[in-house]
Amino acid sequence: MGGADVSERKITLRVNGRTHEVSLPGHRTLLEALRDLGHTDVKNGCEKGDCGACTVLLNGRAVNSCLVLAWQADGATIVTNSGLGTADDPHPIQTAFADAGAVQCGFCTPGLVLSAKALLDANPNPTEAEIREAISGNLCRCTGYSQIVEAVRLAAVRSLKGSGEASHRGQSATDGSHSPSGSRVTGEVQ
Amino acid sequence: MTLPKFDLLQPSTLGEALEILSTTQNAQPIAGGTALLVEMRGRKAEPGVLVDLGRLGDLHGVAPAANELVIGATTTIAELLKNPHVTERASILRDACSTFASPLVRNRATIGGNVAQGSPAGDMAPALLVLDASIELRSVRGKRLVRAVDFWKGPRKTTRKSDEMVVSIRIPLSQTPWLSSWKKLGLRKADAISVASAAVRLSLTADGKCEGARVAVGAVAPTPLRLAKSENALVGKPISREAIAQAAAAAAASSVPINDVRASVDYRRRVVEVLVRRALMEAAWEVLT
Numbered sequence: 001m002g003g004a005d006v007s008e009r010k011i012t013l014r015v016n017g018r019t020h021e022v023s024l025p026g027h028r029t030l031l032e033a034l035r036d037l038g039h040t041d042v043k044n045g046c047e048k049g050d051c052g053a054c055t056v057l058l059n060g061r062a063v064n065s066c067l068v069l070a071w072q073a074d075g076a077t078i079v080t081n082s083g084l085g086t087a088d089d090p091h092p093i094q095t096a097f098a099d100a101g102a103v104q105c106g107f108c109t110p111g112l113v114l115s116a117k118a119l120l121d122a123n124p125n126p127t128e129a130e131i132r133e134a135i136s137g138n139l140c141r142c143t144g145y146s147q148i149v150e151a152v153r154l155a156a157v158r159s160l161k162g163s164g165e166a167s168h169r170g171q172s173a174t175d176g177s178h179s180p181s182g183s184r185v186t187g188e189v190q
Numbered sequence: 191m192t193l194p195k196f197d198l199l200q201p202s203t204l205g206e207a208l209e210i211l212s213t214t215q216n217a218q219p220i221a222g223g224t225a226l227l228v229e230m231r232g233r234k235a236e237p238g239v240l241v242d243l244g245r246l247g248d249l250h251g252v253a254p255a256a257n258e259l260v261i262g263a264t265t266t267i268a269e270l271l272k273n274p275h276v277t278e279r280a281s282i283l284r285d286a287c288s289t290f291a292s293p294l295v296r297n298r299a300t301i302g303g304n305v306a307q308g309s310p311a312g313d314m315a316p317a318l319l320v321l322d323a324s325i326e327l328r329s330v331r332g333k334r335l336v337r338a339v340d341f342w343k344g345p346r347k348t349t350r351k352s353d354e355m356v357v358s359i360r361i362p363l364s365q366t367p368w369l370s371s372w373k374k375l376g377l378r379k380a381d382a383i384s385v386a387s388a389a390v391r392l393s394l395t396a397d398g399k400c401e402g403a404r405v406a407v408g409a410v411a412p413t414p415l416r417l418a419k420s421e422n423a424l425v426g427k428p429i430s431r432e433a434i435a436q437a438a439a440a441a442a443a444s445s446v447p448i449n450d451v452r453a454s455v456d457y458r459r460r461v462v463e464v465l466v467r468r469a470l471m472e473a474a475w476e477v478l479t
Contacts, residue, residue, distance in 0.1 A: 007197075026198025026240070029227075048228045049295050050381065061268070061297045067224050068298065071198055072244050115294070136380030137292025 011074035015039060016083030022070075030056070030073045031065040034080065041082045041110045045139075052138030055111035056080050062118035064137070081110030084117060093117055096155035097148070104142035112138045116152045125156055193230055200242045204249065204328070204357070207241055212330040212353040214239050219355055221264045222298035224291070225307045249302070249357055252276060259361040263302025268293065270301060280361050282389055285372035286317040292381040302356040305341070308348040308413075315342065315414035316389035317372060318359065319406035326358040327351075335360065342413035366393050366402065371469040375461055377452060384409045385453045388441070388465035390473050392429070398477045400424045405437060405470075410445035410462045417444050420466060429474045438467035 008023045013033065020037055031054045034042045042065055045053030049064040056065045057079040085091030090098070093116050103109050112135055119126055119134035126134065131152045132145070140148060199217075201207040211217055218237035220226050221244065229235040243249055243264050253260040254275045261270070270276050271287040290296055290304075290313050304314040305325055318325075318338045325336050327350055341349055350356065368391045376382025386409050393402035403424035405417045419440040427433050447458035471478065 025195070027193045027195050029193070032192075047231060049224050049291075052292070052294055055294060058297075062294055063297050064224075064294050067222070067227050067295075069198060069220075069223065069227075069240075069242070071200060072223075072242060118293075133380070134293055137294035 009071065011071055013037070013070070013073060013078060014076065015078045016080060024070055026069065026071050028070045029066055030058075030068040030070050030078075033070040033073075034065060034078070039080050039082070042080050043107055043110060045107070049137075050139070051108075052111040052115065053108055055114045055138065057114055057118060060118070060121070062115050062137075079114070079117075081113050084113065091117075092158060093120070093152070093155045096158065097151040100147045100151035100154050102143060102147040102151035104140075108138055108140040108142075112140065112148055116155065119152065120156055120159065125160060126152070128153065193227065194233065194236055196230075196237055197239045198242060199239060200245055202245045204246050204355075207243065207246060208328060208330050208353070208355060210239070210241050211355060214241075217241055217352075219243055219306070221300040221303045222266065222295075224295045224299040225303060225309070243302075243355075254279070257363055259363060261301055261359040261361070263306075263356045263358055264300045265302075267291075267296040267299050267301065267304075271296065279363050280317075280321055282320060282370040282372050282391065283314070283317045283361070285370070286313050286374075286389065289313065289372070289374045289376075295381070301359055305359065306348060306350060306356045308342055308344075308346045310342075310345055310411060310413055311384045311387075311409035312414065313374065313384060313387060313408065316387055316406040316408045318361075319414060319416045320370070320389045320391045320404040321361045322404070323362075324360045325356055326360060327354040328357045329354040333357075339416050344412045368393055368402075369473040371472040373465040373469045373472075375465060383452065386410050386447075386458050386462045386465055388462065388469045390466065390469040392424070392470070392473045394429055394474065394477055398428050400427055400429045400433070403437070405441065405466060407441055407445065407462050407466065410447040410458050412446070415444065417441050417466075419444055424470075429477055431471075431478065434467055434470040434474070437470060438463045441466040 008025050010023045013020045043053035045051035047066045049067045054065040055062055059076050085094050093113050097103055115135050115138050131149050216237050217239040220240040220242055249264040250262045252273045252275050267287045267290045277284050304312045323338045325341050327334050336349055370391045372389050374387040375385045389406045391404040403421040405420040408414045420437040423437040423440050424433050442459050442463035445459050445462050447455050449455050
């Protein structure tokens with residue numbers, strides 16, 4: 001067995017609640033498979049695990065899909081940014097990104113939203129340091145991160161208020177729901 | 191850049207995987223793929239066959255025994271970071287995991303992969319050196335345990351033969367309470383490869399005498415290094431700023447770094463002294479102040 005003749009195999013990918021059966025050779029990445037299926041919200045950035053643009057949730061864990069072989073994801077549950085919500089029916093994290101002005105060119109946004117989702121699922125009330133740590137694998141070359149950190153904090157605060165819990169840890173965030181557009185989180189986030 | 195073509199085999203038992211490695215030319219195990227796939231994209235590695243370890247459940251997880259912690263090779267860095275046995279019994283390994291790449295990489299990268307890749311800058315190595323860990327290798331020929339200090343042979347060279355697989359990392363547990371500290375310098379705070387790193391463990395008596403010292407550094411030599419000269423500057427003496435300064439100077443003297451895109455020889459030698467000093471100061475802080 002050499003590397004010359006590579007054979008295809010049929011695998012099952014469950015993406016955003018839909019089941020796909022795809023045939024592909026073993027050297028194709030999950031990133032390539034997802035984009036070929038039309039999930040172009042999964043961005044192809046560096047293909048080295050440095051930038052996080054291709055982030056997906058693989059069985060609930062945020063990973064770089066460029067460093068997962070598609071066969072390794074056979075049978076797995078995958079969530080992409082558009083699996084969280086759409087323009088008509090956005091996820092609260094996506095709304096918070098828009099409200100905080102955390103989107104400029106937008107290329108990093110799908111990955112950042114998913115890293116934020118993984119963080120908030122595990123830790124609904126993160127500190128600023130925990131937010132910065134959680135998004136440290138996602139590069140943004142536009143915003144300078146301040147608004148992104150604010151957006152994650154805003155999503156957390158809104159969710160905690162919605163579930164009736166008060167927040168005491170993140171002193172920097174206010175809801176800002178009284179200002180419909182561009183609501184700002186005030187405080188010491190830099 | 192797309193990956194070069196290869197065959198991907200996904201055995202469901204360890205025996206099957208070892209059989210493939212023993213009978214197949216140019217085959218390479220793959221677990222998380224966070225290092226190997228990057229090397230392959232850059233055509234720095236071109237295995238014709240990859241053997242995916244992801245379906246071998248018995249290589250996965252942390253098993254505490256009476257006198258050792260057995261860590262399966264495919265345990266991810268993220269799992270180690272959250273594991274209570276690692277936090278309690280091998281806290282320096284947890285500390286090294288906390289600065290490892292990014293959360294995205296930590297969810298895929300495995301301890302066995304980081305050890306087997308053999309990068310001089312691999313962040314598991316200094317911690318495993320000061321823990322005096324052993325690496326368990328298996329092949330169809332049998333198994334052998336290699337002490338961490340004997341495992342790395344050069345940049346991306348290890349004692350692992352092509353038919354062997356790293357199956358576990360074994361960390362001896364002692365009754366001695368060790369104080370430890372891990373210091374890593376990267377070009378930025380997160381998601382960075384080490385420019386230099388230092389791991390230290392100290393065993394101090396109540397009156398501050400150093401009974402045991404282990405010092406290891408990364409990214410300043412062709413392999414991760416355990417530094418006997420630094421340790422000898424500490425053991426048997428009362429811990430002091432002077433002894434720590436001597437140990438740190440010995441670390442710089444023992445380093446044989448390279449110039450690369452991340453740092454120069456001179457910078458690495460200067461900075462490893464600082465890292466070792468800071469690590470020792472931190473570990474001994476309560477006794478020194």
